[in-house]
Amino acid sequence: MRLQLITPPAVEPVTLDEVKDHLRVTNDLEDDLLSNLITTARQKLDGPRGLLGRALITQTWTATLDGFPRVIDLPFAPVSAVSAITYRDTTGIEQTLAADAYMVAGLLDDHLTAISPVCGKSWPFIPYSPGRVSVTFTAGYGDAPEDVPEPIRTAIKMLVGHLYKNREAVTVASGSMMETPIGWQDLVADYRIRGF
Numbered sequence: 105m106r107l108q109l110i111t112p113p114a115v116e117p118v119t120l121d122e123v124k125d126h127l128r129v130t131n132d133l134e135d136d137l138l139s140n141l142i143t144t145a146r147q148k149l150d151g152p153r154g155l156l157g158r159a160l161i162t163q164t165w166t167a168t169l170d171g172f173p174r175v176i177d178l179p180f181a182p183v184s185a186v187s188a189i190t191y192r193d194t195t196g197i198e199q200t201l202a203a204d205a206y207m208v209a210g211l212l213d214d215h216l217t218a219i220s221p222v223c224g225k226s227w228p229f230i231p232y233s234p235g236r237v238s239v240t241f242t243a244g245y246g247d248a249p250e251d252v253p254e255p256i257r258t259a260i261k262m263l264v265g266h267l268y269k270n271r272e273a274v275t276v277a278s279g280s281m282m283e284t285p286i287g288w289q290d291l292v293a294d295y296r297i298r299g300f
Contacts, residue, residue, distance in 0.1 A: 106167070106235075107165055108166045109164075110165060123142055126265060127261075141264045142264055156256070156295050157180050161248075164243075170235065181214060182243060183217035186206075186240070188239070189219070192236050193230060206220065206222060
């Protein structure tokens with residue numbers, strides 16, 4: 105499965121003001137740096153490559169497959185809508201599958217979403233070849249920062265704080281160098297989607 109981001113999140117899961125309050129920063133001198141660190145922290149957790157394996161703020165993706173598997177498992181949660189399934193038929197012409205031809209299990213669920221043909225039906229017959237099937241879907245907790253679970257938002261603020269105060273990968277303590285520890289991971293552990 106190959107993924108392409110169609111519509112990225114419109115906002116970050118935490119605002120610059122929330123991060124500045126968290127860090128007790130009262131000036132605007134490092135707003136650009138803090139904004140970049142917010143994006144870095146979100147990217148560390150968000151989307152199919154993120155640590156959590158889920159979408160945080162609403163975003164639209166297309167998943168491309170080489171054919172129809174028995175069940176199409178979308179790679180992250182929560183999915184709010186499947187807007188289209190298209191495929192190239194045996195003659196190579198693109199077709200759109202009718203919405204009543206498939207069922208979607210796990211919408212708005214904290215677990216992965218699965219798409220399968222409706223009971224008693226099967227997927228259209230098509231030969232396997234690269235990029236034969238596309239599924240367009242929307243994922244994320246919602247459009248606003250406050251839609252994201254608070255433990256995740258707090259973890260992002262903690263990670264931004266960590267990156268802000270520890271701008272190097274190592275620290276020196278008692279004359280020895282050690283990797284700078286990160287304590288925010290415990291807050292997001294319950295939200296991480298694990299593979300089988």
